[in-house]
Amino acid sequence: MRTxxxxxxxxxxxxxxxxxxxxxVREHRLIGTAMLRIVIGVGxxxxxxxxxxxxxxxWGPNSYNAPAEAAxxxxxxxxxxxxWSNSQLWFELVFHATILVAVAFTIFGGRAxxxxxxxxxxxxxxxxxxxxxxxxNLVEILVIFLVFTVSNAYFAPGAKRRRERxxxxxxxxxxxxxxxxxxxxxxxxxxxxxxxxxxxxxxxxVWQDGVAMYYISRAxxxxxxxxxxxxxxxxxxxxxxxxxxxxxxxxxxxxxxxxRAWVRKSVTVSVELLHLGIMVFMGLVCFGLLxxxxxxxxxxxxxxxxxxxxxxxxxxxxxxxxxxxxxxAPEEQHA
Amino acid sequence: xxxxxxxxxxxxxxxxxxxxxxxxxxxVALFTAACLVYNAPASPAQIxxxxxxxxxxxxxxxxxxxxxxxxxxxxxxxxxxxxxLRQAGATKVLQTEPLEIEGAIDRTPRSMRLNPTKLPxxxxxxxENAANYTQLAGQIxxxxxxxxxxxQMKALLKNFDPTFRELQRFLSVRAASLYPDARIIAVRGTxxxxxxxxxxxxxxxxxxxxxxxxxxxxxWMAYVPGVAD
Numbered sequence: 278m279r280t281x282x283x284x285x286x287x288x289x290x291x292x293x294x295x296x297x298x299x300x301x302v303r304e305h306r307l308i309g310t311a312m313l314r315i316v317i318g319v320g321x322x323x324x325x326x327x328x329x330x331x332x333x334x335x336w337g338p339n340s341y342n343a344p345a346e347a348a349x350x351x352x353x354x355x356x357x358x359x360x361w362s363n364s365q366l367w368f369e370l371v372f373h374a375t376i377l378v379a380v381a382f383t384i385f386g387g388r389a390x391x392x393x394x395x396x397x398x399x400x401x402x403x404x405x406x407x408x409x410x411x412x413x414n415l416v417e418i419l420v421i422f423l424v425f426t427v428s429n430a431y432f433a434p435g436a437k438r439r440r441e442r443x444x445x446x447x448x449x450x451x452x453x454x455x456x457x458x459x460x461x462x463x464x465x466x467x468x469x470x471x472x473x474x475x476x477x478x479x480x481x482x483v484w485q486d487g488v489a490m491y492y493i494s495r496a497x498x499x500x501x502x503x504x505x506x507x508x509x510x511x512x513x514x515x516x517x518x519x520x521x522x523x524x525x526x527x528x529x530x531x532x533x534x535x536x537r538a539w540v541r542k543s544v545t546v547s548v549e550l551l552h553l554g555i556m557v558f559m560g561l562v563c564f565g566l567l568x569x570x571x572x573x574x575x576x577x578x579x580x581x582x583x584x585x586x587x588x589x590x591x592x593x594x595x596x597x598x599x600x601x602x603x604x605x606a607p608e609e610q611h612a
Numbered sequence: 613x614x615x616x617x618x619x620x621x622x623x624x625x626x627x628x629x630x631x632x633x634x635x636x637x638x639x640v641a642l643f644t645a646a647c648l649v650y651n652a653p654a655s656p657a658q659i660x661x662x663x664x665x666x667x668x669x670x671x672x673x674x675x676x677x678x679x680x681x682x683x684x685x686x687x688x689x690x691x692x693x694x695x696x697l698r699q700a701g702a703t704k705v706l707q708t709e710p711l712e713i714e715g716a717i718d719r720t721p722r723s724m725r726l727n728p729t730k731l732p733x734x735x736x737x738x739x740e741n742a743a744n745y746t747q748l749a750g751q752i753x754x755x756x757x758x759x760x761x762x763x764q765m766k767a768l769l770k771n772f773d774p775t776f777r778e779l780q781r782f783l784s785v786r787a788a789s790l791y792p793d794a795r796i797i798a799v800r801g802t803x804x805x806x807x808x809x810x811x812x813x814x815x816x817x818x819x820x821x822x823x824x825x826x827x828x829x830x831x832w833m834a835y836v837p838g839v840a841d
Contacts, residue, residue: 293625293630293634294624294625294630296633297625297629297630297633297634298625300633301625301629301633323727324730326727327724327727327728327729327730328729328730328731331729331731331840333840333841334785334839334840335730337840339838339839339840339841340781340839340840341734341778341781341782341784341785341839341840342778342781343777343778343781346774346777346778349774350774352670352671352674353670353671354671354672355671406737407733407734407736407737407738407778408730408731408733408734408737409733410730410733411679414675414676414679415675417672418672418673418675421672421673448626449625449626449629450629451628451629451632454629454632454633454636455636458636458637458640461640462640462643465644465647466647469647469648469651469677470675470677472651473651473677473678474677476653477677477678480653481683482683483683483684483686484683488811489683489684491811491814492684492685492686492808492811493684495688495808495809496684496685496688496808497688497689497714497715497718498718498732498735498736499732500718501721501722501725501728510814510815560721560722560725560728562726562727562728
């Protein structure tokens with residue numbers, strides 16, 4: 278009986294250790310979280326600079342959105358550093374600190390800087406909620422999870438050294454487990470967004486009828502190019518884009534779970550192209566950028582490595598062909 | 613026969629790591645479940661759980677992804693500005709003709725396509741609030757007896773007071789930029805909408821002209837000087 282208990286305990290512990298090891302031995306999605314970091318930083322800088330000249334109007338102490346009114350619209354437990362004082366100096370200090378922190382966060386990353394970034398980003402968004410585009414809602418959540426990740430193992434000063442240290446340490450650690458659980462939450466939250474968004478679209482009549490793009494292209498606040506409205510007159514093109522959007526949004530959560538790399542990569546790239554289209558044709562640049570950042574976090578490190586290898590092969594082949602095409606003809610060489 | 617050790621799994625996981633992972637998985641699982649329920653379409657089960665789920669999600673994880681799947685509007689909004697003012701050196705008070713200001717604001721992002729301004733968002737927020745106010749005011753008229761309507765309307769106006777104060781300041785800035793040399797006294801906004809030509813009539817010749825319908829007209833609001841200075 279004692280031997281049986283001992284064996285059972287051993288088996289349970291063995292299983293637990295296997296599960297714990299999967300979470301705590303090696304950091305996953307290091308490239309994706311680094312890309313998300315860069316996109317959030319760049320997106321925040323662009324958000325501030327887009328209306329830098331009108332910063333008094335949007336966020337200043339004499340804004341049309343008066344600080345007292347803005348404070349009333351902040352939910353319970355919400356905060357904004359901008360509303361701590363109504364002085365012009367404080368506003369300029371916090372606004373420019375937001376830009377500087379975003380630049381530092383883009384370059385360096387790291388947990389402490391991510392926390393500071395989260396505080397400034399939340400403050401900026403809560404100062405004026407009229408002008409938010411929707412992408413802010415996702416990054417407000419993702420930046421909390423990002424605090425717990427190693428977001429500077431790529432594309433940051435000292436990243437190579439940091440990666441080597443992570444690779445050499447094969448012991449299960451709390452830090453690694455924290456990173457992986459936070460990375461899971463980032464991917465999960467993004468997947469829920471697409472699933473919900475796809476669900477609401479498929480339940481909407483104009484999306485079912487394939488005419489949603491026609492009406493979107495005619496919304497006066499989102500018309501960046503007249504050609505866009507002209508193209509959406511075409512019933513085939515408009516319907517195809519409507520159905521494609523619904524399909525990839527509903528497919529996204531399942532695709533990122535797929536063991537087939539080409540499924541993960543093709544659906545993620547499709548979603549990114551969708552957001553690129555929104556940036557170009559609807560002018561929602563910060564929104565599109567932040568969404569692309571969230572999509573980036575959903576690909577695995579090996580996906581990026583294979584995409585990088587393919588891009589290099591393609592560039593080598595293209596360079597080879599270009600060299601071939603500019604090489605003089607044999608007759609000319611002879612002459 | 614000797615067992616080949618699995619190199620991916622270290623010989624022993626420290627107890628503190630085991631304990632941490634088990635403890636950390638609990639809030640992660642809680643968030644996972646709460647997030648799914650929070651975003652689920654309204655159903656009897658979802659409604660029953662909504663209160664507890666909101667305790668977990670609000671305010672830092674509150675989310676609304678219906679924004680990402682809008683049923684696109686089938687009309688475009690218009691905002692007209694009227695101003696009462698005194699021209700420099702004149703004593704007579706003039707009232708300007710209603711001037712549509714939203715079209716010009718909606719076109720501003722095109723001047724910087726790489727990183728467009730967020731200005732149209734301000735008008736969009738006002739339009740949404742105006743539509744909400746009109747809808748709620750209509751419900752009061754339809755559902756309350758005449759004796760209670762005035763009190764209900766007063767309460768509604770109080771709720772929307774911050775929005776109208778914002779609008780007052782916003783229209784003051786626009787008026788000041790439109791009539792820089794005049795002494796502005798008051799501003800008034802009128803929200804209207806114009807239906808988009810239906811998809812089925814997009815090639816009709818002559819092109820159909822959709823009617824403009826009124827949504828809400830504000831009272832005259834005193835000009836607020838010094839906004840955005």
